[in-house]
Amino acid sequence: MAGYDSGSIVGAHYLDGDHAASEGAIAAGCNFVAGYPITPSTEVVERLAWRFPITGGTFIQMEDEIASSIAIQGAVWGGAKAMTVSSGPGISLMMEHIGLAAMTEVPCVFVNVQRGGPSTGLPTLPAQADMMQARWGSHGDYEVIALAPSSPQECFDLLIHAFNLSEQYRVPVLFMMDESIGHMTERVVIPPSKQIKLVPRRFTKLGPGEYLPYRAGDDLVPEMTQAGVGHKVHITGLTHDEQGYPVMNADCQHQLVTRLVDKIRNNVDKIAFYHEDEIEGADVVVVTYGITSRVSMRAIRAARQEGLKVGHLRLVVVWPFIEEYIRSLAGKVKALVVPEINLGQMVLEVERCARGQCEVVLVSHAGGTVHNPQVIYDAIMEAGR
Amino acid sequence: MTDVAETCVQENPVERYLRMDRIPHIWCPGCGIGTTVNCFARAIEQADVDLEKLAIVSGIGCTGRVAGYLNFDSFHTTHGRAIPFATGLKLANPDLKVVVYSGDGDLVAIGGNHFIHAARRNADLTVICVNNFNYAMTGGQAAPTTPLDAMGTTAPYGVCERPFNLPFLAKSCGAVYVARWTTYHVRQITKAMVEAMNKDGFSFVEIISPCPTLYERRNRLGSGLDRMKWFKENSVIKNGSDTRNIDIAYQQPIICGKFVDIDRPSLLEVTEAKIGDIRGKQRWADVSRRQKKSIEQTE
Ligand SMILES: Cc1ncc(C[n+]2csc(CCOP(=O)(O)OP(=O)(O)O)c2C)c(N)n1
Ligand code: SF4
Ligand SMILES: [Mg+2]
Numbered sequence: 001m002a003g004y005d006s007g008s009i010v011g012a013h014y015l016d017g018d019h020a021a022s023e024g025a026i027a028a029g030c031n032f033v034a035g036y037p038i039t040p041s042t043e044v045v046e047r048l049a050w051r052f053p054i055t056g057g058t059f060i061q062m063e064d065e066i067a068s069s070i071a072i073q074g075a076v077w078g079g080a081k082a083m084t085v086s087s088g089p090g091i092s093l094m095m096e097h098i099g100l101a102a103m104t105e106v107p108c109v110f111v112n113v114q115r116g117g118p119s120t121g122l123p124t125l126p127a128q129a130d131m132m133q134a135r136w137g138s139h140g141d142y143e144v145i146a147l148a149p150s151s152p153q154e155c156f157d158l159l160i161h162a163f164n165l166s167e168q169y170r171v172p173v174l175f176m177m178d179e180s181i182g183h184m185t186e187r188v189v190i191p192p193s194k195q196i197k198l199v200p201r202r203f204t205k206l207g208p209g210e211y212l213p214y215r216a217g218d219d220l221v222p223e224m225t226q227a228g229v230g231h232k233v234h235i236t237g238l239t240h241d242e243q244g245y246p247v248m249n250a251d252c253q254h255q256l257v258t259r260l261v262d263k264i265r266n267n268v269d270k271i272a273f274y275h276e277d278e279i280e281g282a283d284v285v286v287v288t289y290g291i292t293s294r295v296s297m298r299a300i301r302a303a304r305q306e307g308l309k310v311g312h313l314r315l316v317v318v319w320p321f322i323e324e325y326i327r328s329l330a331g332k333v334k335a336l337v338v339p340e341i342n343l344g345q346m347v348l349e350v351e352r353c354a355r356g357q358c359e360v361v362l363v364s365h366a367g368g369t370v371h372n373p374q375v376i377y378d379a380i381m382e383a384g385r
Numbered sequence: 386m387t388d389v390a391e392t393c394v395q396e397n398p399v400e401r402y403l404r405m406d407r408i409p410h411i412w413c414p415g416c417g418i419g420t421t422v423n424c425f426a427r428a429i430e431q432a433d434v435d436l437e438k439l440a441i442v443s444g445i446g447c448t449g450r451v452a453g454y455l456n457f458d459s460f461h462t463t464h465g466r467a468i469p470f471a472t473g474l475k476l477a478n479p480d481l482k483v484v485v486y487s488g489d490g491d492l493v494a495i496g497g498n499h500f501i502h503a504a505r506r507n508a509d510l511t512v513i514c515v516n517n518f519n520y521a522m523t524g525g526q527a528a529p530t531t532p533l534d535a536m537g538t539t540a541p542y543g544v545c546e547r548p549f550n551l552p553f554l555a556k557s558c559g560a561v562y563v564a565r566w567t568t569y570h571v572r573q574i575t576k577a578m579v580e581a582m583n584k585d586g587f588s589f590v591e592i593i594s595p596c597p598t599l600y601e602r603r604n605r606l607g608s609g610l611d612r613m614k615w616f617k618e619n620s621v622i623k624n625g626s627d628t629r630n631i632d633i634a635y636q637q638p639i640i641c642g643k644f645v646d647i648d649r650p651s652l653l654e655v656t657e658a659k660i661g662d663i664r665g666k667q668r669w670a671d672v673s674r675r676q677k678k679s680i681e682q683t684e
Contacts, residue, residue, distance in 0.1 A: 032477050034469075053660040058476050063502040067469035070462060074442070074473030077460065078481065082473070100463055227440045227458035227474060228481050234404070234453055236461035245407060246453065246461075 007055030008193050015188040017181040018043035020152040021111060022051065023188070024159030025083055027196055030109070031057035032080035034071035036064055036090060039123040040179040041113035044085040069094035073106045077235065079226040081163060081201075085111040087179075088121060091130060092137075099138030100237045101172035102260060105214070105222065107201065109162050114178040116367035126179035127367030128290055129342035134174045135319050141257050143264035145271055146174040146319035148289040152186045158316065164199040165271060169263055170221050176318065178341070180291045180370055208232065214256075215242040220263035264320050272317040274325075278304075282311030283334045284384045287326075287350055289315040291370055292339050299376035308384045318346065323353045330354035335383035339363035339376045359383060399426035404456045411450060415609020417568035417594030418448055418515055422455070424571055425486070425513070428578035434482045441484050442471040444491035446522040447596070448515040451486045465495030468503045471510050479653055482582065483509070489516040489530040493549055497529070504558035507586040509651045513578065514551065514589070517596035525599030532635035536603050553628035555589040556645050562588035563628065563645035568595065569616035570641060577643060586651035593639055606636075 008027040015023065022044050025033065033052070035045035049059045058080075062068040065086050072082035086094065091112045101108055114130050116122025134146045145165050149158045159175060166173040204211050204223035213233045216222040222242075225231045238246040239253045264271065277300075279285060284303075288296045293314040303310045313329070315322070326349075330336060335358055338347040347362040354360050363379045365371050403426070412418050429436060436457070443452035445464035452459035458481075462470045467485045475483040485492075492500050492514050503510060519537050520526040527537030527544045530551070534543040552563045562584045564577040574592055581588035595601055595612035606612060616639070623631075624642035631640040650658075 032473065034473060058656075060472070060476060062469060062472075063498050066466060067472075067499055067502075070466045071469045071473030071476075073462075074460070074470035074475075075477035076473075077440075077458075078474045078477030080473075080477035082477070096463055097466070226478070228438045228478060230437055232457055232459075234459045234461070236453065237463060238461065245404075 008190055010190050010192050012187055012189050014185060015152050016043065016183055016185040017149070017152040017155040017177055018113065018183070019047050020155040020188045021159050021175070021177065022047040023190060024156040025109075025163075026051060026055050026057070027156070027190065027193060028081065028160040028163035029198055030081045030083050030163060031055070032072060032075035032082040033057065033059045033084065034062050034068040034075070034082070035059070035085045036062055036068050038065075038087045038090045040115055040182045041085045041087045041111065043182070044111060044113070065090035065093040066097070069097035069110070070100065072108050073097065073101055073104070076106045076108055077227050081107075083109040083111060085113070087113045087115050088117045088130065089119070091133070095133075095137040098144065098172050098174075099140060099142060102138065102142035102144060103237050104235050105170035105260070106172065107166035107170050107224070109159070109166055109173050109175055111159075111175040111177065113182040114176060122368050124179065125368045126291060126370065127341050128176075128178055128292065129345065129367055131176065131318065131340070131342065131345040134176055141261055143261050144172050144174055144319060145169065145264065145317065146176050147316060148176045148318050149181060150290050150293045150314070151181065152184060152188050155181060156188050156190060160196060160198070164197070167199040167201055168221070169267070169271070170202075170224065171264065174319070176290065178291050212242040213244045214240060216259060216263070220259050220266070268320045268322065268324075272320055272322045274316055274322060275314040277312040277314070278309070279311035279313060279329070281309055283309045284337055284380055285311040285313050285329060285333050286337045286339065286376070286380060287313045287315065287346075288339060289318050289346065292341060295370045295373055296339055296376050298373040299380060302373070302377050303380040303384070306381065308380065310380055310384070315346075321349045321353070326350055326353035327355065330357040333358050335359040335361055337361045337363060337376070337379050337383050339365070339371055339379070341365045341367050341370065399423055402426040402429065402456055403454055407454055410454055412447065413598045415595060415597040415612075416447070417517065417592070417596070417609070418451065420568045420571060421513070421515055421574060421592050421594065422451055424574040425455075425578055428575045428582065431575070432579045432582040434582055438480055439482045439484065440474060441486055442467045442474065443485070444487040444496060446488035446491045446520070447517075448486065448488035449491055449522070465491055466499065467491065468496060468499040468508075468510065468512065472503060472508050475509050476653070479509070483511075484582065485510055485512045487514065488521070489514055489518070489551075490520040490528040493551060493554070494529045501554070501558045504555055504560045504587045504589070507559055507561065507649055507651045509585055509587075509653050511578075511581045511584070511588045512590070513581075514591050515594045516551065516591055517594045517600055519596060519600045521596045521599050525596070525603055532633055534635045535600075537600075538603070548633060550628065550632045551591045552589070552631060552644050555587075556628045559587065559649065560589045560645060561586040561647050561649050564589075564643040565591040565593065565631070565639075566641050567593040567616040567620050567639060569613050569620065573641070580643070580646065585654065586649060
């Protein structure tokens with residue numbers, strides 16, 4: 001993309017997920033990162049601090065995650081593509097600004113390399129227990145997009161996609177890694193930048209006086225501008241009209257907040273994608289995301305060897321949730337088995353969408369390591385009986 | 386008879402800098418915030434700033450509403466976080482002149498950590514703080530700037546804590562320009578704003594302002610006008626004062642003036658000197674072969 005010459009390293013590399021995510025950001029044209037060190041995400045910012053001077057980006061280590069999560073939004077209004085990176089405690093501090101990004105429609109990416117919680121929890125060990133926080137963590141009604149990579153290669157590929165989605169829909173995108181993916185080292189293949197498709201910022205062509213920063217077309221996504229180009233915009237986290245001016249009444253609240261929510265909900269089919277493996281005719285479908293997808297594969301293979309018809313549905317985009325898909329799937333199977341490294345989060349969504357049409361089985365894990373595949377296997381076999 | 390158009394000023398000279406479609410504003414009669422905005426509108430005419438490139442960033446509070454009335458790219462962010470927003474804006478787009486305009490509670494209570502770090506790193510920002518000795522927007526609670534013994538809704542028997550001395554705080558953290566005036570000193574405020582905006586690095590102007598609706602009323606200090614008279618009679622101009630000696634005590638004289646005006650390389654200057662052109666021009670192609678090789682080898 002013009003102006004986003006990425007300076008990526010090209011070819012096959014041996015990278016951990018954190019470093020692959022850093023390279024994904026560079027390849028996505030990200031040129032501003034603000035962060036604060038926290039295990040297990042620190043390597044992402046360390047690498048960017050080292051790489052950005054070469055690729056033309058700016059890294060700043062802020063005084064805390066609250067600052068990081070809003071410095072990136074200032075940078076976006078300055079014209080940058082921006083991201084911040086953290087884990088549990090830091091992500092909790094960022095919540096107010098995820099709401100600000102949703103409300104003011106700032107395209108940006110929040111990387112969460114999940115660790116065990118609550119509180120300081122297990123800094124060096126994995127969990128998937130921030131999935132509901134990702135969706136609901138800031139106050140008020142809003143929608144975000146969240147992706148869950150399951151390998152270092154996906155940390156690279158999907159981070160580019162995360163930026164693209166954020167630009168397309170003008171929403172904060174949460175990138176839900178976890179400690180095991182972040183610290184797992186594997187082959188990562190980086191294509192030449194010419195082959196990487198980037199969604200450019202949807203800058204307005206309207207001039208000052210014509211442009212209204214929050215007037216949206218049919219897709220409900222308004223065009224963007226940046227400071228210093230003459231539009232003299234006013235941007236506020238208060239409920240605002242199309243001009244961006246605060247309006248304190250129920251009508252304006254209704255118009256704005258429903259649009260913010262609908263621009264995502266109306267496009268679930270376009271945004272959310274997943275991988276299906278032998279879903280057709282399955283009796284049991286295992287619904288997974290992130291590292292747990294890989295752990296589950298062993299259990300699924302073993303169950304198939306026993307003659308059970310087991311499908312595997314791997315969510316890549318976890319939010320917005322694929323409600324319709326799960327609803328129709330639930331009508332066709334005996335059971336949906338949901339392993340996750342938490343005590344039951346995405347399973348609540350699966351249950352809600354299944355509407356009692358089939359059994360929904362949670363295979364929980366409090367965090368600190370990944371599941372023993374045996375436990376998942378047992379749950380599949382039990383559900384398939 | 387003379388033509389009215391010849392004798393009347395048709396347009397208020399500051400109108401062009403305001404979002405007139407948002408007037409009337411929300412501020413109370415006698416409030417000092419509007420006075421400071423008036424000074425600011427005059428200051429930007431005199432300062433060495435490209436008005437197309439001027440951005441205003443506010444936090445939340447009565448003062449935080451300033452961004453919404455100024456006709457520039459203006460950002461009303463979250464409570465306490467105007468400075469880190471502004472830091473990102475400026476670093477991403479160094480051509481901009483970024484001014485943070487907010488209240489005392491916003492900048493030095495909830496935002497205190499950002500304030501000290503921006504001064505330390507000498508971020509290229511002008512910070513204007515309207516200090517009305519309380520959290521006004523939420524109804525007059527005590528703030529870290531409320532003088533000892535003064536009352537607030539959350540300090541019904543008087544504040545028990547020593548307040549911040551903001552010029553001292555700013556100076557000791559590394560600000561390159563520090564001044565304090567009251568809303569009585571409109572010419573000096575304007576001049577201080579001009580000087581502050583003309584500096585590279587972190588410049589800070591504190592403006593002591595009446596909040597007649599809350600602070601003055603609760604402490605029985607009279608109207609906005611009474612307060613202006615009090616400022617007139619009780620402010621002592623001591624340019625160059627040692628900032629350690631200019632604490633504010635309840636109903637004691639307020640020392641005003643310009644206290645710091647020094648030069649120190651700003652965050653942008655240091656960064657750019659260290660890493661070369663990190664603004665997007667230096668590309669992979671410009672990197673030395675040795676550096677390139679070292680990157681390749683670590684993969
Ligand atoms: C995180 C958060 N906490 C609290 C508030 C409520 N609040 C809004 S303005 C304000 C105080 C503002 O005081 P100051 O910065 O001094 O501005 P003033 O109104 O006095 O000009 C507070 C506490 C908020 N908006 N956000
Ligand atoms: S409450 Fe105080 S600070 Fe707020 S507008 Fe009224 S007088 Fe001004
Ligand atoms: Mg105040």
